[in-house]
Amino acid sequence: MSEYEDELRSEREYVAGLYARLDSERAEANRRYKAALSSPVDPQNGSTLVERDAEVRAMAREMQRLDVADYGLCFGRLETLDDEHLYIGRLGLLDSENDYEPLLLDWRAPLARAFYVATAASPEGMRRRRQFHTRGRRVIDFTDETLGRPTGAELGEELDGPGDAALLAAVNAPRGEGMRDIVATIQAEQDEIIRFEHSGVLVIEGGPGTGKTVVALHRVAYLLYTQRKQMERHGVLVVGPSSEFLNHIGRVLPSLGESQAVFMTTGDFVPGLRVSAEDTEDAARFKGSLKMLDVLAAAVADRQELPEDPIPIDLSDVTVRIDAATAEWAREEARKTALPHNEARAEFIDVVTYVLTERAVARIGKGWLTRDDKHAWAQMRADVVNELEDHEQFTAALNRLWPILTPEDVLAQLYTSRERLSAAGADDALYRAEGEAWTVSDVPLLDELVDLLGRDKAADEAAERQRKEEAAYAAGVLDLMVDREDLMDDEDHLLAADLLDAEQLAERFQEQDGRELAERAAADRDWTYGHVVVDEAQELSEMDWRVLMRRCPRRSFTIVGDLAQRRSAAGATSWGSMLEPYVPSEAKGANRAGRWVYRPLTVNYRTPAEIMEVAAAVLAEFAPGVQPPESVRACGVKPWARKVTDDELATAIEEFAQEEAGREGTSVVIGPPGMPGTVPPAATKGLEFDAVLVVEPQQILADGPRGAAELYVALTRATQRLGVLHRDPLPAALSGLDER
Structure with missing residues (x-):
């Protein structure tokens, strides 16, 4: 038996022992879970029930944590200069029979960091790094990288060292249903960001294929590991551009053993709403700007009316009227409270009630009652107040002059009235016939109105x-x-x-809330999160950021994006313009927790050099100052173009689909918005496919001011093969493609 075969047999035995330990821990967690479920509860001691529920939940989470490790439990080993072997894996395992010595190090543990960052020049005290290739629970083979001497491989150069085998296998592997974790192949540039010790706002910018999304998710897993108490109490919010994108990335955190995360798009910010429709460009730009704060405040103020003619209130003994002067005084006093609209209504009612009551008592007692008779005056006032409390005319008048409002009422009535829009200082582009036809741009406005309107005190009292x-x-x-009466004469008898x-x-x-934290957080508009991840962050508007800052008062964010890929008219033109109102930049010298810092990713692991060369030509035309990420590999397949007629287009698309159906992996056809049989570029943001067919690039380019960014997105989704179909002439940036 060769030395390699002997080593392979030894590693297989060790990994098999790790799985045996994992199975043992699973069995113990399952036993404790069942024991907790069946444990007796003292009905006189409420804390016993709480403790039992806490134990059940803890064991359920532990079983969930252990269940994610069947695939790739252990993916490598470090050999120290002292000949100690440190095995690195998806989670940590201890030897219960040997003073709980570590059998497997969690990839997030400080000792595991060298697995990702050690190089020949900086070996981090390690002699060798070994990476396993596994299938199921079995080690198939391994590759070794000797550290402490030059290997000729540096990050960003062509990968040719023995330690690059795992990375090359990962980036060349066919894509599956969703995003995979990179825990076995994290690179030094990525690891530095994942473990970056900063409790404030971290902005990660990187071009297509740099792994910024998966780096952000691994950073969340790292924070959940190192700050578990804080994170488990408040949870983590992950915001993405679409439900398709969230489905794509949804398996990454659970695969790393973490489940306390809420996934949302910006259309999900308001509990109970799921919005995906988009506005016109002009409407989206206006709604996304901070100008809407003044518009919303004016729209609410516009609902605090003054009567054109006095409103009569017929009491049993006298008729009184709410005139404009009375309503104006009451409105001024209510506004002086600085309370939200619905909460300030109580002050408005108090002032109007006071005026009407004084007038009613004065008229009823005219000629026989004076203020000197304080007792009689007070008694009559009380009688009038009681009558007003249930008076239909009075209630109707109050609801007209200072109505209880909901966010939906305010916004829908604003949009359907050009007069209200004009009075509020809003752009006429916001007008629409169907007020409650909500768009993604409306969601942060509805959320803002929750604070402007406040709670309905009457509803709370009810x-x-x-x-x-x-x-x-x-x-x-x-x-x-x-x-x-039916009890026996027994003083020890226990009563209910x-x-x-x-x-x-x-x-x-009452219904008991037995939901997991993620469920409760998603349903609670006032929930505050321990950390927020925002992907494709360049698409968020100023109003979107206000929502997120309310959701995370600690200002603990991981923000991921690429300004060159922005398509939203209301999106970010710079990170500072969005973040400076809430947190200062690193350069301004604020305390570490209260600032935002910027870290770039520069290496493209996804897009092969042949495809990136084509995409870079498009990038150079619309963003000449932006440096494209450098691809670390070539696929050997050149992108191609094919000119077709109207009659040939559908057949050509079908041919592509049939050809790719015979290959392993995923594919997509991307075309201009609204083109049958294709997916618009915006729907593919953040996604990746083995093969991509881009149809009519000139039409994509011509689709609005951000058409070039859309085309750039479309061209950079492929990991292996890229084709282009066109009836119109190719854009100049694609003129170098080989024609089929």
Whole structure:
């Protein structure tokens, strides 16, 4: 047996032992889970139930953590200068029979960092790095990289060292249904960002294929590992450009053993709404700007009306009127409170009630009642106030002059009235016939209005009354349960009331919230997260950022994007323009936690050099100052173009689909928005495919001011093969493509 075969057998045995340990821990977690479920609960001790539920949840999370490790449990080993072997894997495992010595290091542990960053020039105290190639639970083979001497491979150069085999295998492998983690092949540039010790806002910018999305997700997994208490209590929010994109990346965090994350698009910011429709470019630009703050405030103020003619209120003994002067005084006093609209309504009502009551008492008591008779005056005032409380005319007048508003009411009525739009200082581009035909740009406005309007005090009071009524009903139930006349003469007899009081019984009637943190957070508009990841962040508007800053008061963000790929008219033209209102930049010398810092990714791992050369020509035309990322590999297949007639186009697309169906991997046909049989470039942002066919690039280029960015996105989705179909002449930047 050769030395290599002997080593391979030894590694297979070790990894098999790791899986045996994993199975043992799974069995123990399952045993404890079942024990927690069946553990007795003391009905007199509420904390016992809470403790039981906490144990059940903890064991469920532990089983979920262990379940992700079947694939690629261990992907390599480090050999130190002292001949110690450190095995690196998806999670940590300890030897319970040997003082809990580490059998497997979690990839996020400090000792594991050398696996990603050690080089020949900087070996990090290591002699050798070994990377496993596994299939299921079996090690197929391995490659060794000797550290501490030059190998000729540097990051960004053509990869030719023995340690690059795992990376090359990963980037050349066919794409599957969703994004894969890169935990086995993280590169030094990426690892530095993943482990960057910064508690504020981190901006990661990188061109296509630099792995910025997966780096951001691995950073979340790292933060969840190093700051678990903070992160588990508040959770993590991941914001992406589309539901397709979120489905694509959704398996990465669970594959790394993390499940406390909420995934949303900007159209999901308001609980209960799922919005994907988009506005016209002009409307999106205006709605996304901070000008909308003044528009929304004016739209709310416009609903605080003054009557053109006095409004009569017919009381039992006298008729009083709400005139413009009274309403104006009440409005001024309500606005002085600086409370949100619905909460300030109470002050408006108090002032109007005071004026009408004083007038009513003065008229009713004219000739026989004076203010000197304080008791009689107060009694009559109380009678009038009581009558006004349930007076239909008075209630209708209040609802007209200072109505209880919802965000949906305000925005829908604003959009459907050119007069209201003009009064609020809004652009006429916001007008539409169907007010509640919500778009993605409306969602941050609806969220902003939640704060402008505030809570409905009357509704809160009604809820409190209902709670008290439920408690009273529960008390009646207790009385029925305890018919004292039928009790035996036994002082030790246990009564139902001895176990729980009416309030507790009422709580039993209410639905208990047994949801996981991610579910609860997604449904709660006021939830604040421990950390927020924003992908394709260049697309977010100023109003979108206000929503996110409210969701994370700690200002702990990982922001990922590429300004060169921006397509939104309301998106970022620079990172500073979006972030400076909330956090200063690193250059301004703020404290470390209260600033934003910038880190670039420069190496393209996804797009082969042949395809990137074509995309770079497009980039140079619309963003000449932007340096494209450097590809680390070539695929050996040149991109091609084919000119077709109208009659040939559908057949050519079908031929591409049939050809790719016979290959392993994924493919997509990208065309101008609205073209049948194709996917628009915007829907492919952040995604990757083995083969891409771009149809009518000239039409994509001509689709608005950001058409060039759209074409750049389309051209950089392929990892292996790129073709172009065109009826119109090719854009100048693509004129060098080989014609078929």
